[in-house]
Amino acid sequence: MNKIWSIYLSGEIHSDWREQIIDGAAEKNLPVEFYSPNTNHEASDNCGEIILGAEESKFWHDNKSAKINAIRTRTLISEADIVVVRFGEKYKQWNAAFDAGYASALDIPLIIMHQDEHQHPLKEVDAAALAVTKTPQEIVEILAYVIEGS
Helix, strand or coil, X not given: CCCCEEEEEEECCCCCHHXXXXXXXXXXXXXXXXXXXXXXXXXXXXXXXXXHCCCCCXXXXXXXXXXXXXXXXXXXXXXXXXXXXXXXXXCCCHHHHHHHXXXXXXXCCEEEECCHHHCCCCHHHHHHCCEEECCHHHHHHHHHHHHHCC
């Protein structure tokens, strides 16, 4: 029986990096299933208000949504074989830093992707990772090697 690997893709939601990894894994016929947070920014930001009602304070509005989103995130990360976290160029992905720390605390193998300009601010996150990459293709190659030895 071949193992189906569960890969959680966390982080930046404003580019197609996830699709590049998913397509690359499909091209190599890797036995993987990919999961991610809700990448619909508006739905993610407003799910607390939509489901549980409006809040007067922006803090409580965000707090409710963050907790509801954490149900999905924590469940999928805890079930993942590998967690990939991308830190993008434009936005500060504090939630991605949490995801990296959570995966590391659970001893789930962690792959980080970012460009050189983020090396210094992410040095502690990088230190927790088993691989630090710059491109989706490097992640696909790591997955192929880990899963198939090729």
